[in-house]
Amino acid sequence: MGVEKLTEIRWHARGGQGAVTAAKLLAETALSQGQYFQAFPEYGPERMGAPILAFTRISNGPIHIRSSITNPEIVVVLDSTLLSAVDVTEGLDTDGVLIINTDEEPAAIRKAMKLKGRKVYTVDATKIAKETIGRAIPNTPMMGALVRVTGIMPIENVTEYLRKSFGKKFSEEIIEGNVKAVERAYAEVKAE
Amino acid sequence: MSKTKIKTQTKWNIKGIENWGWKKHPLGATIPEAGNAADYKTGGWRSNRPIWDEEKCTNCLICWINCPDSSIRVKDEKWDSFDYDHCKGCGICANVCPTKAITMVEEGGEK
Amino acid sequence: MATTANKATTKQTTVAMTGNAGCALAMKQINPDVVGAYPITPQTTIVEEFANYVANGVVDTEYINVESEHSAMSACIGASAAGARVMTTTSSQGLALMWEELSIASAMRLPIVMHNVNRSLSGPINIHCDHSDSMGARDMGWVQMFGETAQEAYDNTIIAMRVAEHEKVMLPVMIMHDGFITSHAIDRFDVLDDEVVKKFVGEYVPKRALLDTDNPMTFGPFAMPPYYYEQRKAMRVALENAKDVVLKVSKEYGKLSGRTYGLFEEYRLDDAHIAVIVLGSTAGTAKYVVDKLRDKGMKVGLLKPRLFRPFPSAEMADALSHLKAVAVMDRSDSIGAPGGPVYMEVKAALYNTTKRPHVQGYVYGLGGRDTGPDQIETVFGDLQKVARGEEAPREAVTLLGVKE
Numbered sequence: 282m283g284v285e286k287l288t289e290i291r292w293h294a295r296g297g298q299g300a301v302t303a304a305k306l307l308a309e310t311a312l313s314q315g316q317y318f319q320a321f322p323e324y325g326p327e328r329m330g331a332p333i334l335a336f337t338r339i340s341n342g343p344i345h346i347r348s349s350i351t352n353p354e355i356v357v358v359l360d361s362t363l364l365s366a367v368d369v370t371e372g373l374d375t376d377g378v379l380i381i382n383t384d385e386e387p388a389a390i391r392k393a394m395k396l397k398g399r400k401v402y403t404v405d406a407t408k409i410a411k412e413t414i415g416r417a418i419p420n421t422p423m424m425g426a427l428v429r430v431t432g433i434m435p436i437e438n439v440t441e442y443l444r445k446s447f448g449k450k451f452s453e454e455i456i457e458g459n460v461k462a463v464e465r466a467y468a469e470v471k472a473e
Numbered sequence: 474m475s476k477t478k479i480k481t482q483t484k485w486n487i488k489g490i491e492n493w494g495w496k497k498h499p500l501g502a503t504i505p506e507a508g509n510a511a512d513y514k515t516g517g518w519r520s521n522r523p524i525w526d527e528e529k530c531t532n533c534l535i536c537w538i539n540c541p542d543s544s545i546r547v548k549d550e551k552w553d554s555f556d557y558d559h560c561k562g563c564g565i566c567a568n569v570c571p572t573k574a575i576t577m578v579e580e581g582g583e584k
Numbered sequence: 585m586a587t588t589a590n591k592a593t594t595k596q597t598t599v600a601m602t603g604n605a606g607c608a609l610a611m612k613q614i615n616p617d618v619v620g621a622y623p624i625t626p627q628t629t630i631v632e633e634f635a636n637y638v639a640n641g642v643v644d645t646e647y648i649n650v651e652s653e654h655s656a657m658s659a660c661i662g663a664s665a666a667g668a669r670v671m672t673t674t675s676s677q678g679l680a681l682m683w684e685e686l687s688i689a690s691a692m693r694l695p696i697v698m699h700n701v702n703r704s705l706s707g708p709i710n711i712h713c714d715h716s717d718s719m720g721a722r723d724m725g726w727v728q729m730f731g732e733t734a735q736e737a738y739d740n741t742i743i744a745m746r747v748a749e750h751e752k753v754m755l756p757v758m759i760m761h762d763g764f765i766t767s768h769a770i771d772r773f774d775v776l777d778d779e780v781v782k783k784f785v786g787e788y789v790p791k792r793a794l795l796d797t798d799n800p801m802t803f804g805p806f807a808m809p810p811y812y813y814e815q816r817k818a819m820r821v822a823l824e825n826a827k828d829v830v831l832k833v834s835k836e837y838g839k840l841s842g843r844t845y846g847l848f849e850e851y852r853l854d855d856a857h858i859a860v861i862v863l864g865s866t867a868g869t870a871k872y873v874v875d876k877l878r879d880k881g882m883k884v885g886l887l888k889p890r891l892f893r894p895f896p897s898a899e900m901a902d903a904l905s906h907l908k909a910v911a912v913m914d915r916s917d918s919i920g921a922p923g924g925p926v927y928m929e930v931k932a933a934l935y936n937t938t939k940r941p942h943v944q945g946y947v948y949g950l951g952g953r954d955t956g957p958d959q960i961e962t963v964f965g966d967l968q969k970v971a972r973g974e975e976a977p978r979e980a981v982t983l984l985g986v987k988e
Contacts, residue, residue: 305600308770312600320600321769324626324711346872347732347765347865348956495814495821500754501693502807502815503792507800 288433289350292335293369294359299420303359304335306424310442311339314434319344332367339433355431358382359406359419364394373399380426380470382406382419387473402430404470406462413465414458421459425466436467485509511559515542519562521577523555529574536566536575592842596774603734603766606773607673607699607759608633610741612643613781616697617668617788620648620659624678625711626763627701631673653678657685664694665803667793669745672696675763676703676717683721689756690725690819692804695748695788696756698726699741702864702915703763704951712952713763715864716916718892719925725819727757727826728893730863735773736890737761739843742776745785746833752825762865764952776841784840823894830891847896849888850903852878856885858967859904859941861930862913863889866948866955870913873960884964889926897933904934907941908971911963913984917947923981942970945981959984 290307294300301322308320316339323334336350352372361383363369369379375398381390387401404426406419414421421443428436440460447456485506499505532552537545544560546553567575601609608630611619619638621631638647648663650656653674664670674682679700689696700721704714718728727747731737737759744757761767776784790796794803807815827847838844849867852874853859862870867888877884887903887910889896904910912931914924921928923945934940946963949955963984969975 305770308772309600312598312772317772318600319769319771321764324764324768345868345875346957347762347868349954351954351956491810493814495817498811498814498818500792500818501691501803502805502811503692504802504805505792505799507802 287338287340287344287346288355288431289353290337290339290355290357290427291350291353291372292337292357292359293363293367294333294335294420295329295363296331296333297329298359299418300333300335300359303357303420303424304337306421306439306442306446307337307339307427309446310434310439313442313445314438316341316434317344319347323349332363354378355380355427357423357427359423361385361390364390370394370396370399375399378402378430380404380423380430382423384408387471391473401473402426402470404466406466409462409465409469413462414455422462422466425463426470429467429470430472436463439463514558515561516556516558519557519560520580521562521564522557522580523560523562523564523566523575523577525552525555526574526576529572531572531574533571535569535571539565539569541565592840594776594780594840596776596841598772598774600770600772601734602629602768602770603737603761604629604701604768605633606734606738606771606775607741607761608637609775610738610781611671612637613776613778614669614671614742614745614785615643615782616645616671618646618648618660618663618670619672620650620656620663620670621672622650622653622656622674622678624653624675624703626703626713626767627673627675627678627699629767630699630701653681654685657682657689660696660698661685661689661692661694664689664696665692665793666795667790669749669788670694670696671698671745673699673701675701676705676711679717679721680705683724686721686724686726686756688804691815693754693819693822694756695745695754697741697744697748697759698756699737699759699761701763701767702760710951711763713765713865714915714950714952715760715925716950718758718760719914719916719918721758722893722925725755725823726893727753727755727823727830727891729757729759729830729891730889731759731761731766732863732865732867732888733773734761734766734769734771735843736845737766738773738775739837739841739845742781742784743830743833743837743845747826747829749788750825750829750833751791753822753829755819755822755826760864765865774841774843780840784837827891827894827896845890847889847891847899848903849886849890851886851888853885853887853903855883857883857908858964858971859885859887859907859910860913860960860963860967861887861889861910861926862915863892863926864915866913866915866960869955869957870960873957873964876957877961877964882964882968892926892929895929895933897929900930901933901937901940904930904941905937905939909942909944909967909977911944911946911967913946913948913960913963914981915947915949917950917981917983922979923947927981942977944970944978946984947981948984953985955985 292300304320308318311318319338358381384405406422409422544556705716748757834845912927927945
């Protein structure tokens with residue numbers, strides 16, 4: 282998938298899983314390669330554990346549209362327990378892409394969701410996060426899976442930006458853990 | 474913020490201010506002069522006038538402390554005079570005077 | 585983005601920031617003497633960010649923590665009268681609580697700059713965007729500027745300071761951007777260097793100051809009937825002056841930044857037959873729709889008001905004269921009135937002109953209801969029918985997207 286046109290992404294997560302940070306990170310990475318973007322969460326009475334939504338728009342040109350994203354091309358689900366709680370496919374076109382953090386195979390998810398059309402990808406981002414970062418925060422590995430599936434940017438741009446921006450706040454160990462998480466998810470994401 | 478000097482304070486000439494056009498009034502209705510409340514003569518509000526009896530006065534100056542319009546003049550730590558331009562005739566001075574040296578008389582009556 | 589794209593004469597940095605972070609950054613670069621503010625959603629992140637700047641010592645600002653917005657504006661009035669350069673920020677109920685101070689600030693001719701991050705007025709209580717808060721304050725004697733993007737929110741902050749302090753204006757300025765949509769979305773925009781902003785806003789030299797003990801004066805005296813009316817006339821003239829000053833300062837800013845703003849933005853309006861008038865972030869979505877419909881060969885355009893107070897009536901009537909029909913979309917309702925605030929201004933602006941389009945009114949997006957391209961396309965569809973004479977013009981205002 283190219284980025285000549287506007288790409289719209291919806292993130293599903295629970296409060297505290299880092300979806301807003303991921304949307305922000307993706308926007309900042311897009312900036313580092315000269316792209317235009319918008320990243321915005323949906324605000325409501327959310328708190329730790331509650332289902333939340335975040336959105337990202339990416340384009341090579343200025344983005345005028347300001348309404349909420351109702352027909353995303355890409356849906357990223359950071360927590361597979363949400364699959365039974367909310368309709369993550371709402372507004373997603375039949376050729377749209379679903380990227381889900383789960384230890385299941387894409388075919389199993391398709392069957393469980395009784396899904397028609399769309400392309401399903403899965404990655405065990407929680408396991409990867411535990412093994413690389415040491416905490417079950419699936420947001421950075423999901424970035425790796427996202428860029429692999431969509432090709433919206435080269436993985437090097439993501440890891441480079443992670444090193445640059447995390448460098449100010451985190452230890453070398455945490456930064457390299459996150460970089461490794463992105464790389465592993467990039468390699469391990471499964472297609473149907 | 475920096476300190477500015479615009480001009481040294483001169484008396485604000487408000488002659489005919491009731492009929493001034495909007496351009497002539499200071500910005501935001503500010504009053505560009507300090508202490509000009511004294512220009513407003515409130516003596517005309519008075520219906521009773523205080524008078525002073527030198528014989529009875531002990532110069533305790535309790536009247537000076539209590540006068541709400543600063544209308545008791547004191548000179549060399551002694552009672553001097555009433556400021557009839559601003560005294561509204563409220564009678565507080567007469568009321569607080571311990572020696573009854575101040576009494577109130579009707580305005581326009583006997584001095 | 586900008587109305588006219590000039591070549592910038594100074595280096596700029598492209599950032600990924602929320603609109604509120606951009607406003608806080610502009611405040612930091614202005615480095616006001618005093619900020620008196622109280623946090624309220626969705627403005628909170630401006631005061632949070634700015635408090636960080638204060639705590640880190642990167643600004644010289646005296647930050648006054650107050651117990652309410654009533655006190656915030658009171659503190660700002662006192663500080664501004666004292667001779668300080670003053671800024672603040674609020675939203676919704678916060679602006680409502682400032683009510684009586686708003687008109688005092690303007691009547692005392694104090695050049696306070698305030699962000700009002702647009703949020704609907706309660707009730708029912710709601711934290712999301714509409715313009716009912718700032719539209720309710722439209723007769724308070726403040727200059728009011730609306731921004732579409734984070735870029736405009738940032739730029740307007742810097743421009744507003746110069747407008748407020750201009751000797752022909754000397755009025756407070758309220759700058760608006762849409763709550764959450766602009767305030768909390770991470771957006772791409774360009775920012776000037778600190779030194780450039782510092783030079784652009786210059787040092788504030790008050791001509792009247794309570795703390796100028798060499799020139800003592802009284803602020804805020806009682807004005808009896810012989811004096812009150814003349815003060816209000818002076819305010820009207822000053823607010824009208826703001827039109828030219830906004831243009832002049834914006835032009836100067838344009839030379840620096842390459843982004844020149846007018847009183848309103850005309851988007852593909854020159855050869856349009858029908859157009860939508862809408863301010864704030866929805867103007868962006870309207871541009872998207874205009875592009876889409878233009879690709880289909882429809883002669884559509886957009887007029888995005890930037891300055892709402894003073895309202896550029898004559899200029900707008902001129903810009904609209906060639907159109908067959910226009911739709912005014914208001915993100916606030918003036919309940920009991922013929923339509924929303926922008927609608928009424930536009931209609932009034934056109935009434936005494938001979939060549940004028942038909943005007944239809946719409947209310948949209950109250951309490952943060954999403955307004956997507958489909959709704960704006962519906963509006964253009966209505967206009968097209970009216971322009972072709974297929975449908976009778978509507979007198980009553982249409983509430984877009986409301987569930988019947």
